[in-house]
Amino acid sequence: ETGVTQSPTHLIKTRGQQVTLRCSSQSGHNTVSWYQQALGQGPQFIFQYYREEENGRGNFPPRFSGLQFPNYSSELNVNALELDDSALYLCASRDVRGPYEQYFGPGTRLTVT
Amino acid sequence: DQQVKQNSPSLSVQEGRISILNCDYTNSMFDYFLWYKKYPAEGPTFLISISSIKDKNEDGRFTVFLNKSAKHLSLHIVPSQPGDSAVYFCAASGRAEKLVFGKGTKLTVNP
Numbered sequence: 001e002t003g004v005t006q007s008p009t010h011l012i013k014t015r016g017q018q019v020t021l022r023c024s025s026q027s028g029h030n031t032v033s034w035y036q037q038a039l040g041q042g043p044q045f046i047f048q049y050y051r052e053e054e055n056g057r058g059n060f061p062p063r064f065s066g067l068q069f070p071n072y073s074s075e076l077n078v079n080a081l082e083l084d085d086s087a088l089y090l091c092a093s094r095d096v097r098g099p100y101e102q103y104f105g106p107g108t109r110l111t112v113t
Numbered sequence: 114d115q116q117v118k119q120n121s122p123s124l125s126v127q128e129g130r131i132s133i134l135n136c137d138y139t140n141s142m143f144d145y146f147l148w149y150k151k152y153p154a155e156g157p158t159f160l161i162s163i164s165s166i167k168d169k170n171e172d173g174r175f176t177v178f179l180n181k182s183a184k185h186l187s188l189h190i191v192p193s194q195p196g197d198s199a200v201y202f203c204a205a206s207g208r209a210e211k212l213v214f215g216k217g218t219k220l221t222v223n224p
Contacts, residue, residue: 004156033211042117042202042214043157056211090156092212100145100206104156
């Protein structure tokens, strides 16, 4: 069984640029969620994708967008990067037919300068 | 408005003793609660969960207790081991399935 993978591991971007982060869900999982974890905080829900459509969104502006592909992998896109976007971005997957536990990838550390 | 609170930023215990991590929540719509463990440079790892229809769930050294009337849950680790040293996050979920996390408690188990 393959776990959740994310790429890249680390990324440095300049304010105003755009970034795309990628996630491959655990095998058998059809729902993908993205979370932002700032330093010293718990993960904050960004949005969730199921059947290639957004299925719930947290308190994040529209410049945070995503995609889910037929193989259940996903992308998180952030436009017009701001300094406060510097954080660990976590992807989590689960089987919508199963228990509520979500399984997380190792994260992508984004630094905006 | 923080819906899930972990009021102890850190906890230090001796190896072999019990570790008790606490969590409070405010939203009565939450019906599923989870604990995750996180090591530096890794994603959160699922530990144990409990549904709101139960008041206790046990898995090996880990037991989670839920007190719905007090909107409080706790994670007991016994006996504690040095490898348990990590940041522990409490999370809650309602029917929307998104997880709402606390800020975490850093547990240090001393040999």
